[in-house]
Amino acid sequence: MNTYAVVNIKTDPKVKDRAARVAEKLGVSINAVLNNELRRFALEESVTFDTPSAPNLSTQKTLTRSRKQIERGDYYRFQDNGAAIDFLRCELQ
Numbered sequence: 464m465n466t467y468a469v470v471n472i473k474t475d476p477k478v479k480d481r482a483a484r485v486a487e488k489l490g491v492s493i494n495a496v497l498n499n500e501l502r503r504f505a506l507e508e509s510v511t512f513d514t515p516s517a518p519n520l521s522t523q524k525t526l527t528r529s530r531k532q533i534e535r536g537d538y539y540r541f542q543d544n545g546a547a548i549d550f551l552r553c554e555l556q
Contacts, residue, residue, distance in 0.1 A: 470497075 479493075486493050504510055518526060532538060541547040 470501075472497075 482496070483493055486496055539547075539550065541550065
């Protein structure tokens with residue numbers, strides 16, 4: 464007879480619900496997904512935490528300015544990389 468350890472985790476209910484829907488769609492249980500991740504963690508002895516890429520306020524402002532500049536057509540366009548490099552060399556002189 465197999466014996467199992469019980470692991471309780473705390474997570475955001477929305478994350479749990481999304482994960483449950485995906486697991487059901489894939490035909491696996493949440494237990495199978497979590498067991499797989501625990502095995503991988505134990506085997507690889509490492510963990511990677513991915514965080515969504517969200518620009519900070521300064522970057523958001525820069526992106527907004529850039530989008531407006533592009534909408535105005537205020538940008539340079541080059542036929543190839545060589546032309547872009549030549550332009551940059553002239554700008555730096």
